[in-house]
Amino acid sequence: xxxxxxxxxxxxxxxxxxxxxxxxxxxxxxxxxxxxxxxxxxxxxxxxxxxxxxxxxxxxxxxxxxxxxxxxxxxxxxxxxxxxxxxxxxxxxxxxxxxxxxxxxxxxxxxxxxxxxxxxxxxxxxxxxxxxxxxxxxxxxxxxxxxxxxxxxxxxxxxxxxxxxxxxxxxxxxxxxxxxxxxxxxxxxxxxxxxxxxxxxxxxxxxxxx
Amino acid sequence: xxxxxxxxxxxxxxxxxxxxxxxxxxxxxxxxxxxxxxxxxxxxxxxxxxxxxxxxxxxxxxxxxxxxxxxxxxxxxxxxxxxxxxxxxxxxxxxxxxxxxxxxxxxxxxxxxxxxxxxxxxxxxxxxxxxxxxxxxxxxxxxxxxxxxxxxxxxxxxxxxxxxxxxxxxxxxxxxxxxxxxxxxxxxxxxxxxxxxxxxxxxxxxxxxx
DNA sequence: TAGATTGTTAATCGATTAACAATC
DNA sequence: TAGATTGTTAATCGATTAACAATC
Numbered sequence: 532x533x534x535x536x537x538x539x540x541x542x543x544x545x546x547x548x549x550x551x552x553x554x555x556x557x558x559x560x561x562x563x564x565x566x567x568x569x570x571x572x573x574x575x576x577x578x579x580x581x582x583x584x585x586x587x588x589x590x591x592x593x594x595x596x597x598x599x600x601x602x603x604x605x606x607x608x609x610x611x612x613x614x615x616x617x618x619x620x621x622x623x624x625x626x627x628x629x630x631x632x633x634x635x636x637x638x639x640x641x642x643x644x645x646x647x648x649x650x651x652x653x654x655x656x657x658x659x660x661x662x663x664x665x666x667x668x669x670x671x672x673x674x675x676x677x678x679x680x681x682x683x684x685x686x687x688x689x690x691x692x693x694x695x696x697x698x699x700x701x702x703x704x705x706x707x708x709x710x711x712x713x714x715x716x717x718x719x720x721x722x723x724x725x726x727x728x729x730x731x732x733x734x735x736x737x738x739x740x741x
Numbered sequence: 742x743x744x745x746x747x748x749x750x751x752x753x754x755x756x757x758x759x760x761x762x763x764x765x766x767x768x769x770x771x772x773x774x775x776x777x778x779x780x781x782x783x784x785x786x787x788x789x790x791x792x793x794x795x796x797x798x799x800x801x802x803x804x805x806x807x808x809x810x811x812x813x814x815x816x817x818x819x820x821x822x823x824x825x826x827x828x829x830x831x832x833x834x835x836x837x838x839x840x841x842x843x844x845x846x847x848x849x850x851x852x853x854x855x856x857x858x859x860x861x862x863x864x865x866x867x868x869x870x871x872x873x874x875x876x877x878x879x880x881x882x883x884x885x886x887x888x889x890x891x892x893x894x895x896x897x898x899x900x901x902x903x904x905x906x907x908x909x910x911x912x913x914x915x916x917x918x919x920x921x922x923x924x925x926x927x928x929x930x931x932x933x934x935x936x937x938x939x940x941x942x943x944x945x946x947x948x949x950x951x
Numbered sequence: 952t953a954g955a956t957t958g959t960t961a962a963t964c965g966a967t968t969a970a971c972a973a974t975c
Numbered sequence: 976t977a978g979a980t981t982g983t984t985a986a987t988c989g990a991t992t993a994a995c996a997a998t999c
Contacts, residue, residue, distance in 0.1 A: 540966070542941055546933035551918055554893075564980065572918055577968060584982060592974045592980045609937050610944040624838035631834055634916060638936045675943055683764075699946050700939045706844060708761055708782055716942040718935045723756035725928045726848045727819050729910045731752055732926040733885055734820040736909050750990070774956065787992060794958060802956045802998045957998075968987070974980085 541582050542609075546638070547572060548582070549605045552598060553637070564595030611639035617702075618674050620689050621681035622647035622659045625704060629678065631655045643672060669696035676700045683707040690717075751792050752819075756848070757782060758792070759815045762808060763847070774805030821849035827912075828884050830899050831891035832857035832869045835914060839888065841865045853882060879906035886910045893917040900927075 537545075551572060552563070565583055569576035580590075587604035589596050606612055614636070619626055622645040629635075630645050631654070642657060646668075650659040660668065668674070677693040679686055679701060686705035693701060694715055701717045703709055709717050747755075761782060762773070775793055779786035790800075797814035799806050816822055824846070829836055832855040839845075840855050841864075852867060856878075860869045870878065878884070887903040889896055889911060896915035903911060904925055911927045913919055919927050 538966070539938065542937055543931075543934045546937045547918065547931070550916055550933055554917065566980075573920070575968070578966095580981070581967090581983095590981055592982090593978080594975075595980070610940045615940060615943060624834065624841055628834035628838045635932075635936070638933055639940055640936055675946075676939060700943050702935060702939055706760055707764065708757065710783070714946075716939065718939050720930075720932070720935055721753075721757070722845075722930070723760055723848055724753045725912060725930055726845070726850055727752050727756045728749065729886060729912055729926065729928050730820045730825060730849060733825060733910050736885075736924075748990070776956075785992070788990095790957070791959095791991090800957055802958090803954080804999075805956070955999095957996105959994100959996080961992105961994080963992070964990085966987105966989085968985105970985075971983085973982080975978105 537585055541585060544582055545586065545605055545609055548579070549602065549609070552602050552605070555598060561598055562595045563598050563601070565590070567595070609639070611637075614639045614641045615676055616672060616674055617642050617676035617678055618669065619645040619678040619680060620647070620665070620693070621645075621679060622650065622653070623680060626680035627653055627655060629680065630657050640676075642678065643674070644668065665692065666696050669693075669698065674698060676702065678702045678704070680704045747795055751795060754792055755796065755815055755819055758789070759812065759819070762812050762815070765808060771808055772805045773808050773811070775800070777805070819849070821847075824849045824851045825886055826882055826884055827852050827886035827888055828875075828879065829855040829888040829890060830857070830875070830903070831855075831889065832860065832863070833890060836890035837863055837865060839890065840867050850886075852888065853884070854878065875902065876906050879903075879908065884908060886912065888912045888914070890914045
């Protein structure tokens with residue numbers, strides 16, 4: 532299927548479809564319709580249909596999509612087929628949690644190693660290396676993605692160092708804005724943002740009760 | 742200031758402003774303009790100005806906002822003044838990372854305790870209790886927010902149980918869609934979504950290079 | 952005063968939704 | 976065939992951006 536540009540909002544919905552499709556039982560019905568997907572995920576069916584049409588042309592009237600093909604189409608579109616090697620900086624609790632989580636492989640992400648100022652040994656099978664080795668490791672393995680899980684006050688300097696190592700995409704878990712050049716993408720995993728949405732919901736709930 | 746309804750996109754930007762404002766040095770200039778904020782965060786200045794106007798009326802031409810008042814106005818708008826008590830279910834690495842992270846207090850969140858099927862003692866100062874105590878604890882403390890950090894296959898049943906305990910807002914870290922009634926809000930901390938954005942950026946980068 | 956900044960009103964842009972024709 | 980589903984075209988909706996008047 533020809534590659535199309537998709538908006539960021541579509542891009543964010545695709546992995547949601549993907550993870551649901553993967554969670555379906557192997558021995559169930561081999562076909563799934565946009566309607567069924569929409570209902571299962573509580574979304575609008577026109578939206579789902581349009582999203583799917585963007586990444587796959589396997590949809591057939593009255594039948595829907597062949598589940599396995601759809602999974603393959605979305606995976607390929609998102610680039611999950613060719614896995615991305617990444618490194619992580621900051622092996623605290625959060626860093627170790629991400630390092631130990633096995634689920635990222637399914638999304639094409641392979642964390643090769645972690646770096647820390649104090650590389651204490653842990654239970655994870657992945658190596659935790661001293662910060663001094665960062666440059667050499669990134670160069671040698673042509674790392675393009677870095678994950679930042681250091682405290683906020685060190686995040687910017689770690690970020691600068693990663694960019695100097697040739698990294699092009701940064702997944703930032705530190706609660707601080709990072710300044711980067713135009714060609715570098717920072718994806719801020721913004722817990723504060725989520726909290727704001729939750730907090731607002733509770734405020735409204737409580738007020739309504741009065 | 743009169744309370745206004747804000748869209749979700751505005752709501753998500755407010756904590757970003759807030760955390761930047763808080764990070765500014767105490768002894769710096771006491772005023773900040775929407776323009777300065779926009780430049781520091783790489784956003785459009787009209788957008789920032791409009792967002793600020795929504796939550797504060799302390800803006801003065803030529804001067805900007807008094808930093809401390811602006812922090813107060815945003816905090817109050819987001820409901821961070823009256824802290825929310827929450828509990829967490831699933832004391833694995835991720836759960837412990839969240840439990841141990843001290844930064845949530847600044848966002849009005851107070852995690853009282855964690856629950857786990859196997860409540861091994863940990864270094865955190867917060868108690869980790871057995872799942873059997875969940876209902877009693879939630880009722881006794883009138884908990885309204887629950888944080889789910891259990892493996893995906895248990896997430897839905899934990900979610901159902903939390904709702905039965907009277908919880909109205911759920912922060913879900915399990916990589917799976919949760920079905921809930923209309924009046925319950927689920928905020929899905931969707932790592933897969935972030936990965937998709939990063940992955941797509943790298944794909945485009947690599948392709949452009951060829 | 953002049954200039955920087957605010958806040959508001961109007962225009963643009965993009966995404967979602969609705970309506971409908973096509974297909975198996 | 977009838978009906979479910981697809982994909983497309985048009986309409987609506989909402990958010991962002993641009994233009995401008997007001998203010999210190």
